[in-house]
Amino acid sequence: MAAQPAKPRNCAGATLDYIGARHVGVGPEVSSYTTQAVKIPMRDGIKLAADLYAPELPSGQTPAGLIMIQCCYGRGAGISFINARVFAARGYRALMVSTRGTAGSEGVFDPGSNEQFDSQDIVDWMRQQPWYPGSFATMGASYLGYSQWALLQNPPEDCVAAIIPVGPHDHAWHAWGTGSFRLDRASWSDVMSKGEEESGSIVSRLANIPGLSFLRSKELEEAVAGLPLDTSLQRYFGDRAPWLFEYLKHPCIDDDYWTSRRHNATLERVQIPILLVSGWWDTFTTQTMHQFKYLRDRGVNVSLIVGPWTHVQGSGIHSMPEIMDFLAEHLAKTGKYSHPPARIHITGSKEWRSMPTWPPVTEPKCLFLQEYNKIGSKLPLQNAPEASFVFDPLDPTPSIGGNQISSGGQVNDSAYADRSDVLAFTSEPLAQAFEVLGKPCVYLMHASDPPFADLFLRLSEVDIEDVSHNITEMYHALDPSRDMTQPLKLELQDCAHRFKKGTRVRLLVAGGSFPMYARNLGTAESRVFGTKTAPQRHTLTIAGGVSQLVLPVAADA
Incomplete structure (x- = not known):
């Protein structure tokens, strides 16, 4: 089949591009562009549908570079603007390819399983085209970011940079990494x-x-x-x-089923400059922070932006100026990414902070769980009574905000403190402000009856009007064979938050977060295939300070 002719941008497209560019804060266009529908053959004979965007530049002027995008969400106006059109209008060529089994691409969509080989075949095809400039960068958020990690499992020598907002590299980690689905x-x-x-x-x-x-x-x-x-x-x-x-x-993330959907080896092999973008309430924040630390420790040129964003907000729409700067240095070779290795938004103070790395140097601040649902620096008495609650899988503790895929974020979570299935340990008003930078850690002397149980922990701040807002959290399915005479060590997700003077620290402890996570049924049956349920009594020992919250506090606090 002959290639379809390239189509120039129409007036409606130009208007949408202008409005979108103003919204995301990028500079003026340098050209219009054309769009050409193409089919890309894979090694097994199926063809992927794609659109090739080419800037209409003056005679003798070449595009600033080539950007490759793999997308499972179609190639319509909304998704193509942020991934292709905004760049084509600023001098870049962009190839936007629909994932196997989606939006006109042949084959069967099987999330995560084909990207490693399909992406290599796309690169091989690009190299054979007369317009191929000899190098390219990759771009795209979320599943589009996962596709980049899959490509970089075997990094092509001509791939010179990658921009990966809110992109996981490991499907198993996300699905079952906590032990619950x-x-x-x-x-x-x-x-x-x-x-x-x-x-x-x-x-x-x-x-x-x-x-x-x-x-x-x-x-x-x-x-x-x-x-x-x-x-x-x-x-x-x-x-x-x-x-x-x-x-x-x-449910076992080491099962062979997950092998093609996990790209941890990429973090060992990749050498190119990478820009990572995340939000404190993104679905994949934990993976992005792991990616940055791992690559940074290896000496890779990696940069990180973390804003006060959810998954959709962190997908690049608030980071487009930095993305343009990154492309200008590493693809077009016409500019400089002059931002710090880590650009971090401090919640609470609502300010951006430039850092040489993440996490920064901190000092531990220890707060002990105390009787009467208090938490503070004072060591509780040796005879302090235990604290307990009951989680009922038939009336589970609800998910409120946090790292949900589309409707989470920082919210008023005061309702947790009024629930009988949640313990809310709250400090006195703070005498002075301090900043938490990194992963809070909880040491919990915990027992459950029956032993089949989960734990949901959340760090929140209670403001001077007695309204609580979430900061960070974690979920963990407990090993029923654990030694309940030994404290659990539970790390919460990274955060950067300034507790202001007069506010209060709150640690929430619950036995579930539904429907974010599948419930522990309280029996030996699988939470996926089981039908029998049993309420779970959780008991925390607080006497003598055995249960405590350790905050990584800025060293100059």
């Missing part, structure tokens, strides 16, 4: 398994799910609440999203 895999699979003609724009549906729950419908809410979980979801999905049920079958 992330139920946002169900809502994401619901969106991805429906055609755009049935569901509307994939991008808009992912970005605009209302309410505190990320679940998009009453029917899906009922499905994730049903028992057994696998059967309940099967009734909802039917023959859609077969990958979801493979996820459910493989």
